[in-house]
Amino acid sequence: MINVFIDEPRVPLIFAPTPLHPAENLSKELGIDLWFKRDDLTGPGAFGGNKMRKLEFLMGEAKAKNLDYVFTYGASQSNHAMQTAAACARSGLKCVLYLVALVPPDTKALRGNMLLDTLFGAEIHVVNLEPGETEDDGFEKCYVLAAEHIKKLEAEGHGCLNVPVGGASMAGSLGFASGYLELRDQLLLLERPPFDYIYHSTGSAGTMAGLLAGRAMAGGSEAIRSVCASEKGGEYEPKVVKMANEVLVHLCQEARVQEKDFTVWREYVGPGYEIPYPESTAALKLVARREGITLDPVYSAKAFAGLLDHVKTGKIKAGEKVLFWCTGGAASLFAEPEIVGDFAD
Ligand SMILES: Cc1ncc(COP(=O)(O)O)c(C=O)c1O
Numbered sequence: 001m002i003n004v005f006i007d008e009p010r011v012p013l014i015f016a017p018t019p020l021h022p023a024e025n026l027s028k029e030l031g032i033d034l035w036f037k038r039d040d041l042t043g044p045g046a047f048g049g050n051k052m053r054k055l056e057f058l059m060g061e062a063k064a065k066n067l068d069y070v071f072t073y074g075a076s077q078s079n080h081a082m083q084t085a086a087a088c089a090r091s092g093l094k095c096v097l098y099l100v101a102l103v104p105p106d107t108k109a110l111r112g113n114m115l116l117d118t119l120f121g122a123e124i125h126v127v128n129l130e131p132g133e134t135e136d137d138g139f140e141k142c143y144v145l146a147a148e149h150i151k152k153l154e155a156e157g158h159g160c161l162n163v164p165v166g167g168a169s170m171a172g173s174l175g176f177a178s179g180y181l182e183l184r185d186q187l188l189l190l191e192r193p194p195f196d197y198i199y200h201s202t203g204s205a206g207t208m209a210g211l212l213a214g215r216a217m218a219g220g221s222e223a224i225r226s227v228c229a230s231e232k233g234g235e236y237e238p239k240v241v242k243m244a245n246e247v248l249v250h251l252c253q254e255a256r257v258q259e260k261d262f263t264v265w266r267e268y269v270g271p272g273y274e275i276p277y278p279e280s281t282a283a284l285k286l287v288a289r290r291e292g293i294t295l296d297p298v299y300s301a302k303a304f305a306g307l308l309d310h311v312k313t314g315k316i317k318a319g320e321k322v323l324f325w326c327t328g329g330a331a332s333l334f335a336e337p338e339i340v341g342d343f344a345d
Contacts (some may be wrong), residue, residue: 012056014043017182017183018038019038019184035323047330050207054081061161062093064234071165076103077332079331081099095121096125102274129272134299177247180218195323199322199325201228208264224263229303231272270302280297287304
């Protein structure tokens, strides 16, 4: 029934459709009609997340091209890196991770996603930041090292898929175009009208581009409100439009996405990526204590802090229908204390 016409090489990884359910306690408390789409439960293991949708197509690409290695990048507590490691394990591919130590990990007592990366058998390279180096410098170092590594492997006869940070590519975004269509089909089955808003956390923008492409294909009406987890400059919106339209062109669709079709909310990043702040920690606690759902401190808690602020400031009105697309990341609740924040009270 679902997604039949996205006919691309794909490795089945996720348990779809992911649950779509009302959040009754929070709805009552906030005076809105709030639902959750549970991409934290994509599988294949206990720690799923949004990247698995992208990885179905990325693993499909690697298999179709007969490659045997997958390289990717992220912070040392990257959810994307961990999910890539799990996807590779399931797909019989070797996973190589180049990770920037924004918060230096204790390699003798691994935590959170890095512990899982190791468990899934990934080859991990941690790149430290020297004094004065920025996050971008760290990623540049990763790309140089990985390019040498790939060259060496290819000279030995191996084939490598080089997956960008966050899986943000046309192939990756196909996964979320497909996710949007999955949501539409769930609403049809439930005989429910579309939501007024879809809220979700955005980082590399692949999720957002895919949702926008899916909405354009289906002629959907929801406002997609994407809440940034890291500071993004003016290059962000054109990147989203480009990726969304690449998906639409690839799928031979006539519809196109424009910058005026979406809003990116940058004011809920707080002091920076992987740094919690009082409102994001409060959002994490509220969702856990009213609904028993574990958001993550780096991405979804900040997106939910944005949603709460929008209720408070009237950007969401009483009774409106709101979907929170829960993108996973709960493994980082077990990361370094600076990343987790202090929610014990
Ligand atoms: C839990 C979680 N939510 C949201 C995102 C953002 O997704 P995207 O990179 O597709 O924008 C990420 C990215 O790593 C994530 O790990």
